[in-house]
Amino acid sequence: MRDKLLEIYDKLFERYSNQYWWPAATKEEVVIGAVLTQNTSWANVEKAVENLKQQGVCSFEGIYKINIEQLKIYIKPAGFFNQKAEYLKNTAKFFLENGSINGLKKRDTKILREKLLKIKGVGKETADSILLYALDKPVFVVDAYTKRLIERHNLSKNTDYDSIQRLFEENLKKDTALFNEFHALIVKNAKEFCTKKPRCNGCPLEGV
Ligand code: SF4
Structure with a gap:
């Protein structure tokens, strides 16, 4: 699972680069x-x-x-x-x-x-x-976009909040910068391709 998650991260980062989250001044x-x-x-x-x-x-x-x-x-x-x-x-x-x-x-x-x-x-x-x-703590944020990705790529049988969070936190290094960027990239891709009706053609995660 670790390799799969890192593959997803790498493909998203390759496509979109840094998202510089959270969008706020302070x-x-x-x-x-x-x-x-x-x-x-x-x-x-x-x-x-x-x-x-x-x-x-x-x-x-x-x-x-x-x-x-x-x-x-x-x-x-x-x-x-x-x-x-x-x-x-x-x-x-x-x-x-x-x-x-x-x-x-x-x-x-x-x-x-x-x-x-x-x-x-x-x-x-x-x-x-x-x-x-x-607060810069290494905690993975799960939202509807994350759940959608996990479900559509069959990454976990359990898709409740805690199970998805554990999937990321137990398989990846607990790293604030990684979790920050990964969540932001999932949101970005959900808005670009993984919309309510997925547009898999051309999505960086097609075939993953
Ligand atoms: S749009 Fe992309 S992320 Fe969503 S199911 Fe299709 S390939 Fe996967």
Whole structure:
């Protein structure tokens, strides 16, 4: 399996090269984007983040202090704004109370993941995106695109979140840079070729 996963990575990297994820100006913005991106497209997240930036509140401090009704208005483009405003508030509070990005980076990954998952509004994919892209921890992020790839290439019988994550983490070196790039490349290829209706002809993973 290790060789198969590395073959996939190599073919994707050869085609697309570096993706330079996560697309955000600061690590705090990564966390905010990870919460906002639940059940919506990235284009909608960008609009919400832009509103927060224009208001000078695209930070933990800004989110924590702003009136929640005002916050709902700014993040409206990302959808589910009532819930997401609450989720952002919870997440910002957690970070501010626990040493923010630099403080949390020093903590053990497993314990940190458990703590993140206890925040109302932070599920596995959000927690792992925060761990990998904001806190530089070697955790593989599984999303619908990853699941689709695994299923379409018959790489695992079990395609629940934890099984797919274990598939990557147990077969590859636990390397933050590798996991960062690999996930980003899977997303890129899913948008280019592995769409709802796959376009295998010309896909870099054709025949893999
Ligand atoms: S488009 Fe086809 S070849 Fe490409 S990743 Fe999807 S299933 Fe595989």
